[in-house]
Amino acid sequence: MFTLGELAKAVGGSVKGDPQLAINGFCSAEQPSSGCIAFLEKPRDVEQVRTTAAAVITTDSLAGMFDNAIVATEPRRAFALVVRMFRPLPKIEPGIHERAVVSPSAQIDQSATIGPGAAIGEEVRIGPRSCIHAGVVVSAHAVIGADCEIGPNVSIYDGVRIGDRVRINAGTVIGAPGFGFTSARDGHHRFPQVGGVSIEDDVEIGSNCCVDRASLDDTVIHRGTKIDNLVQIAHGVIVGAHTMIAAQTGISGGTTLGEWCVVGGQAGFQGHITIGDQSIIAAQSGVFSDLPAKSKVSGYPAKPHRESLRVLALTFRLPEMLDKIRSLEIEIEMMRGELQSLRDRGLDLGGDLPEGKA
Amino acid sequence: MFTLGELAKAVGGSVKGDPQLAINGFCSAEQPSSGCIAFLEKPRDVEQVRTTAAAVITTDSLAGMFDNAIVATEPRRAFALVVRMFRPLPKIEPGIHERAVVSPSAQIDQSATIGPGAAIGEEVRIGPRSCIHAGVVVSAHAVIGADCEIGPNVSIYDGVRIGDRVRINAGTVIGAPGFGFTSARDGHHRFPQVGGVSIEDDVEIGSNCCVDRASLDDTVIHRGTKIDNLVQIAHGVIVGAHTMIAAQTGISGGTTLGEWCVVGGQAGFQGHITIGDQSIIAAQSGVFSDLPAKSKVSGYPAKPHRESLRVLALTFRLPEMLDKIRSLEIEIEMMRGELQSLRDRGLDLGGDLPEGKA
């Protein structure tokens, strides 16, 4: 339990109301609970939060609606700190579980944790305070830096290089051979997949993703990039720093994404294209060609978002357009009749019109 | 081996033909085999089943084509029971495998089974007759009810709550932290993902799915819902009871699906929307807004199915529409010529037409 004042001080916010107010915990604005401090972003939640929660963390503009509040310039980050005060990260005991299997040639930092059933191959190196959960397989020569968290049942193939503060959630596979074949009459023959994978510092990768090793060079996820669940990163893909990729997106082999891009869910990228920095790719887009920096695209094939929206809107007006065309046909038919009638009345219209047309 | 009469009695159907007929096993209508009882739904399969199988389970209307049949009001359920008679579920020995790793503080029912290599964390509770297969990781404080089956290499994060008779197939991940970040100039910072996951009774989840934990409250899969493989359920999603979700569908954070919905494969749902009960969402739809109950939608963006079909059909008539427009342009050009010809012949048409147009 903390007072409102203690929390405000810890997160660098200012108190509105009673700094001595006791706060028992935290809650969401959607399901506020009494005695707790809620995180409030949306005006529509004001009423239920005010009548239920003890206090809020919010912006200056919304704080006026509450008797007790912490006002913060970045309320989301302030709230994240408050959550950690009430719910500290579980303390994980360092050390190698007796049911882990660690090669004698692996170098595991003394402060690292290796869970039960994990299998650590030859010459693997694991840095300080990194936690390798149960069931993880780390193959020979892979390197994992400091302060990483590798979730249960993750598979890391040989030689993969992972930086510091990287989090990889359960079931993800890093460094499997890419989908590269040479087709011949007798079948498809593997093209070598002997390149590497480099995952830089502060990258986070969700659950059940696949990041394939490159054919000859490296597949690279640059620092700070965040990847959601079930994402496919093919061989030789380069993802720039601080890019966000939502769930079930697929990036084909050899494609390069820039820095600070945002990619929606279920988007697909053709192979061997280049996407400029700070581009925004909408969910379910199909990207089949290079994009300059700061592109905003959507649709199949992906086009500038305004154009896609306009075209989509017009698509839904197709019934109306067809009706208009039919009306025009009828009008013209009638006008043709009128003109014919004029001609029939003896007006010589000259010989420039084809027979039977006018 | 059973007689036709024994099978009929066991499944609550009636015999047509010889109740003493010996049935050696079961088969499909697509690949019927002699001496066996087939399950027949489609008239097109009648001929090959009649000439091969010993008998069928089918409806009253189709049974007339066969000498020996079991007639049932729900033939699919009757056939399911027959299959179980010939092929009883494998008897799994209760007990904890010596190569499983179970925390001393975990409470495992004596009738439960824990497979080799499974890792069960602190304070975990597992109910009667539940089977935890090899390689499963169940983290601290998770609760699994009675009669559950958790497939090989499933990962269950801390605190996840699973009801009774739940089946989760191999490789699925339940309760990993959601994809929630606060973006700033220096990078993306985690927003707390400290909520829970609740999987209610009779839910089934396929292989290699992801069900993320909520940020602050709960991600909930209500009772009786069935989820296929490779499905993404993001943080804070609520799926109503008895909903069916086909493979590779993705539901973004904070979205609520109603009860008894049916979702086709590879569909995508935007975050923070609400889909009414008994809605049907076609495969590959992109749903970007709330839907009322009993909606039937398809397409990108998802619209009422009839409208989507009409628009799609018209899309494929675009070449024809463009041809019509061109014909109209030619016609009008010609008529303009005719009118000009009239004017040239000395008719004063007044000053209401712009120069150079008519």
Next chain:
Amino acid sequence: MFTLGELAKAVGGSVKGDPQLAINGFCSAEQPSSGCIAFLEKPRDVEQVRTTAAAVITTDSLAGMFDNAIVATEPRRAFALVVRMFRPLPKIEPGIHERAVVSPSAQIDQSATIGPGAAIGEEVRIGPRSCIHAGVVVSAHAVIGADCEIGPNVSIYDGVRIGDRVRINAGTVIGAPGFGFTSARDGHHRFPQVGGVSIEDDVEIGSNCCVDRASLDDTVIHRGTKIDNLVQIAHGVIVGAHTMIAAQTGISGGTTLGEWCVVGGQAGFQGHITIGDQSIIAAQSGVFSDLPAKSKVSGYPAKPHRESLRVLALTFRLPEMLDKIRSLEIEIEMMRGELQSLRDRGLDLGGDLPEGKA
């Protein structure tokens, strides 16, 4: 280290230049390195390769640009052999790891390898030289042939049959029960999923895929077929020989794909349809009906590729088409005015035009 001549001889190519030239290793054309032999396919890479690498493997037509080259009729396959000369496959020690769990009734060939933490069920058979990596679960009665490689944390359900030289990458699930239910007022009831899975010789399957067992018969992946990551193969699907399926594609239950097909990423197939041999299905297609052999389709719903392209192109001309329709409407309005003007001047145009229209 090898000489250019040794490499050429080993791969069946011919030397252009100095056969005694020492080659230290291999490199890609995108990132050539000195002393190495590069693989060159694209003319655009000629310049950087020529100024950096020691030699190239390429076709007759491109070799002319280089002093030292190996000319091969199939340069990709020749290069694959060169890579294996410099980087032989890691020698894996045969034998069962002491931390693997193998049922006494399983038959493991003496030359096979079973990694730590793998769990091998009753009556399982594993053939010569096959390698079962760490964390793999192979359930009862499954059969794995010779020279297979089963990646870390793969789950193979009971009774699955796998041929020779099959590679399955990490996290993939083979033989889980399919998504088959009979819906009733009280919920959805499992339809039996007691069929099998047969994976034939020389098949390769990527990471985190799902291949479900059939309901009653068999799900079959015929020989030589290659499947990328995160692919869904539902119950009862038949995939013909030598077909390629890119990442995140989903094939619904009971559908049959022919031989030598090529399927792009994120494509979806409705259930119970048949796709002819040698068909090409573009990325992100939605295939909802049978296709004859040698089809080339794309789009949603998938149509012949030329038609889809034409329709897509026209879709992006919708704004222009709407403009044209509007222009036509204005023109007709004006012409109607002209005709009215003619009529006002005393021309009797007859009674065949409706009042107020012309």
